[in-house]
Structures are given as structure tokens and as C-alpha cells.
Amino acid sequence: MSADVNPDLRPRRLADLRDAMGRADLDGLLVSSLPNIRYLTGFSGSNALLLVTALECVLLTDFRYEAQVADEVRGGATIRIEPTNLWAGLWPTIAGTAGVERVGFESAHLLHRDFARLLEQGSRWQWRPTADLVETLRAVKDADEVARIERAVGMAERALQRTLKQIHPGLTETAVAGVLERCLRDEGSEAFPFPSIVASGPRSALPHARAADRVLQTGDFVLLDFGAVADGYCSDITRTVILGPPSDEQRDVYEIVREANVRASGAVRVGLRGMAADAVARDYIADRGYGDAFGHSLGHGIGLEVHEAPRLARSVEAPLAAGMVVTIEPGIYRPGWGGVRIEDDVLITETGGRVLSHFPRHLLEIA
């Protein structure tokens, strides 16, 4: 497995994190979130703890990853291979680090079971809950990260193009998911960032449906929500197509969602608050009479995780910054009738939003 963080960028990330730790009056930070560890060190294994202090950066993992961690981290952190339990290795690691008293931990990424270890075996240090120290850094992507996301977007779009040629009434949603996932793999996607959603007919009204055994029928909306992963970075796009000619009502609902997507994608820019971005799509949909039918928020950041900071939602006051990559995914869902969602991935730049996904947004009639 190749290293998936450009090693040249890691010292900058650690320096920024240490600045944030200084502002929070912390001598050290225990990082237990695996995507945060990957961001800071490049390590992509499934078992790790990271201790960051003013002068040191120590990564603990187990013997299964001995070869992989050396390859991925390449000197960006001191590596400790633990024979049994990472926590057993943590205490001597902290004790061996001079001047560490106040240590932060990630409140949203530490289980109570492990928090109890800090209070028991780690009682000689002062433990302070922290929130979003690394996530805030991750929200703003550098050029290398944007390039990876763009590659993941390209994989997803080419896979969708090939999949749509193979969709027809009579297939199950699960079979369509199989076609789509095969195409994603053929395009080089190294994983699936989330379980593929293929929702047809009335099931397209369920925003969180997965693929099931329903058989596609003429007249159905078919909603496909999926992504690819390139060098650790995710894409996340949704298109809703129709099997056969649409009814007037289907066309009308689709056009409202399409226009909401176009308006919101065009509106996002540096300084716009998350709530204001959300309102661009929500107000348009509400004005057309479907305010109650858009039952989720407008979008979210993507990167090493498919859901990360920032959020574009009614309650979010934080403004967008250059380098953020967000989804724009308005939808209308009518129980028993069906639903439409159109989702693109957009990079926020100094001069406005740049839509990274180029797949057509108009209503495609299939078969």
C-alpha cells in the first residue's frame, strides 16, 4: 500500500495542530480518531493511537501493521509496535515525554471504556476533553487533497455513465448496485466510502434507503447515491434517473430539485454561512410548495471521510472558507410516490464555488 499523504505536507499539518494545542493550553494531545491519525501521519491501518506533544509525535500500532506503517509514515512520526494492547504502550510513551502535564483527548472519538483507562492507568496526567482540533484543519483541503477528491469524482462519474447503460426494468436494486460497484472497482476505486444507495419507485422517497430486492419498473425514479475512494479521499454524488418517459408531476419535481442544486452550487463562496447556503436551496424548494419534503440538510464536507466538516445546515453559523469541499444535495421526498436528489461536489475558492462533478444534471430517461 502506498503512502497516501504527501509527506511534504505533514510537518505543516502538525505545526498547525500544535498551534491549536497551544491556544487550548495543552502540552499534549491523544488522537484516537483513525481518519485524524491518517491525516497527520499517513497511516491507514485499523488500530492506532497517536500522541502529539510540542516536540514529539509518536504513533502506536500493532504487529499486523509493522510493514505497512513503515511504508506509509516514512519518518513523519516515531513508530511503536505494540505486541498486545496499544493502551499498555501509551503510558510509558507519555511518561517518556518531558514536560507533559495537561493532555487533551478527542471527546467525540473516545469510548467510555477507554476514557476510564485514562482516569485509572493514566491518572498521573490531567486529561482535558477537546473537540474538532484536527477536524478543523481537515476541513480546508490543500491542492494535493483536492486533486485526490477530483480523481475520486472522476471514477464515480465514469462508473455511473457505464452503469446507466446497463439499467433496465426487471433488475433488482441490489443487482444495479452490483453493476455500479463493479464499474467503480474497474475505474480503480480502492473502497466504497459508504453503502451504495439504489432506491427505486416509492423507495426513492426514503433518503437513507440502501439497495434492496425491489424490482425496477417502467415509470420508476431510480436514485443512485454512491462514491469512490482515490488515495484515501472520497467522492459522493447522487443522480436520479427515470425508467421511461416521466409524468408531468415527475418532471416538475425533478426540475425544482435541479434548479435548487444549480442555485446552491452557484451561491457557495468564501464567507457564506452554512445556514445561508442551506437557505438558498431550502427557500427555493419551499417557495415551490415542497418545503416539508426536503427533510435533511443541504450538504457536508468530504475528504478522508465521506461526512466531515463543514456542515451546510439550518443551524450552522460558521462561514465557508477557501479550500473546503462540500456536497450540495437538495432533495424532495414524497412518501409512497417517490423522491429526487441531485448531489454534486463543490470546491470553495476565493472566486466562488467550483463544481468538481460534471455529470449532466438534467433528467435522464433510461431504457
Added chain:
Amino acid sequence: MSADVNPDLRPRRLADLRDAMGRADLDGLLVSSLPNIRYLTGFSGSNALLLVTALECVLLTDFRYEAQVADEVRGGATIRIEPTNLWAGLWPTIAGTAGVERVGFESAHLLHRDFARLLEQGSRWQWRPTADLVETLRAVKDADEVARIERAVGMAERALQRTLKQIHPGLTETAVAGVLERCLRDEGSEAFPFPSIVASGPRSALPHARAADRVLQTGDFVLLDFGAVADGYCSDITRTVILGPPSDEQRDVYEIVREANVRASGAVRVGLRGMAADAVARDYIADRGYGDAFGHSLGHGIGLEVHEAPRLARSVEAPLAAGMVVTIEPGIYRPGWGGVRIEDDVLITETGGRVLSHFPRHLLEIA
């Protein structure tokens, strides 16, 4: 989405849990593990909390799942749909339940962030950490659960059979994963229980490799570790095949692993300790000179999760019980050379182990 727990079985599960709560001197239990909630109620959504008391069982989820939760739970719990945050709905739910003072929570499934909510907003109750109350019940499968696992095993085996006909030198591991996953979907698998492992040549020596961009070559071992999901229940099998004729050394290593699998699969029975099951395979491999090359434990339970209780490992004293379903997966890994793992799924019965996976264990030469 259809309900995925037989509604007739749920009262029994709740009664068993209430017995365990009584032994732990708890008036209530807050269940935050989603697989545990699914086991007790049938609900398969991604956002839920469950409160179980002596007389009540209240499931909290959000508006996105309103239709799904009613369909899946069918009267097995009182459903509360929360408009914003499940925690905001928890406090009035507990307050409305008479006689509740001591409430357990799942220490291994509650984040510090949410534990802090218990201490702050939930300070009028006494919160007690618990471990494995539901997991212990889940470890023993009923006939309905075994049938689902058997269906998932069948899907995985048929998918493997079809995939092996399409493997040849020149394909990337990622492309092979795509073929396999497509076949799994065609067999009806509703999800992938874990990221597929397709590891070839020297990469087969990495026990936790995923599929990557390495190109398959004649003479490679190709290790495939994957599973299917049927009505919520997982299978997990591994086969290692060879591209072209094996060397003597490859054949020898393979035969040791095969024999270790056969011996351990034949030895597991009611009353055997996890450590003793592990030792059957480990001692055999060590006697053949590869003791250091089997760097993980023998197996683990499968069910609603692909890794669950019990564990078959050196440190585990607990004995196997009838109704447990475990993997048996010995391996030999030689860095730089390659590795072999052969994994089957075995049901523990009163009369011995019944191997649920029937795919041939002998070394298959492909292409």
C-alpha cells in the same frame, strides 16, 4: 425494507436481557450500540437509542426513519420519533418511566461526548457502566439466525465459485474485488460486511491487506477474504488459490494451513475453551515450524456483526456453547514471500461443530 428479526423471538430476547439487568441490579439499560438495538428490536437504521426497563422498551430515532422503523419494529418497542437530537428526547423518556434510578450504559459503545451528557443533563439518575449484556445473548444464535447465516454463507460460496472462473494473471487485485463484489450482489447480498480483501503474491502475507492496484502474476497466491449479508446476518470466508502450478514450498505451506483448519474445525464443540480451540491450530502450525508465522487468533463469532462474541484466542478462557457460530481461520504469513489463510464458518452444536461453509479446502490452481 423488511423487518429483519423474527418478531416472535424478540420478547424472549428482551426477557433474557431483563434477567441480566436484574442480576446487575439495574432498573434500566440505555442501549447505544446499533447492532444491539437491531437484535432487540429489528430496527436497522443508522441513528437510534433504546431504553429498556422492567416494563418498557422505548426506541428513539429521527424523522428520516419514520416509515422504516414502523415497518421493522412492528410493535416490539414503543417508538419515539425525535425532530432534532435523540438525547433531547431521552430525558423525558426516562423521566416518564416509573421507578428508574440505576441505569446502565454500554461502556464499549458510548463516546465520551455522550457520556458527558449523562453526567450533565442526566444527572438525576445513577449511571452504571456495563459490558457485554446484549453481546452475551447475541453470541448464542437461534435457529432463525443460523438459517440467515447459512444463506449468507451460500451467497459467498456461489460468488466465489463464479469469481474464480474469471481470475487470471494481468488483472489488478481491485478488479478481482470488483468481480467478486458484483457476484455477491447478483447472489443477493444486501451489503458487504467488511472491505473485501484480495491480496496477491507478497501482499498475501499481509493479514489485513485490502485490494490494491497490484497486478496478478503467474505463481502468485491469491488470498480472497470476504462475506455476504442476508437479512442482516454476515458470512465471512477466506480461500487462497494459486495462479498456475504451485512450488513445493507453496504446496507444503498450504497443506499445513489446510490441516490446521481441518483439525480446529473438527475439534470445536460445546465446553471447549476459546484458548483450547486456538491451540489446536496453533500447536499444529508451530510443530511444523511456522509458529511465528500465525500472527493472529484462530477465529471470532459472526452474526449481525462480522466480528462479535465469542473469540477463539490464546487468552480466552470462556467455553463454547451450543448455538455459537464462529470462524476458523488459521494462516501462515511469510513477509516478502506470501501467505495462506483458509477460513470457514462453523456452528457449535451439542454433538460437535457443524461446518456451514462447503467450498473445497484443497489448493485450487487457477488459469
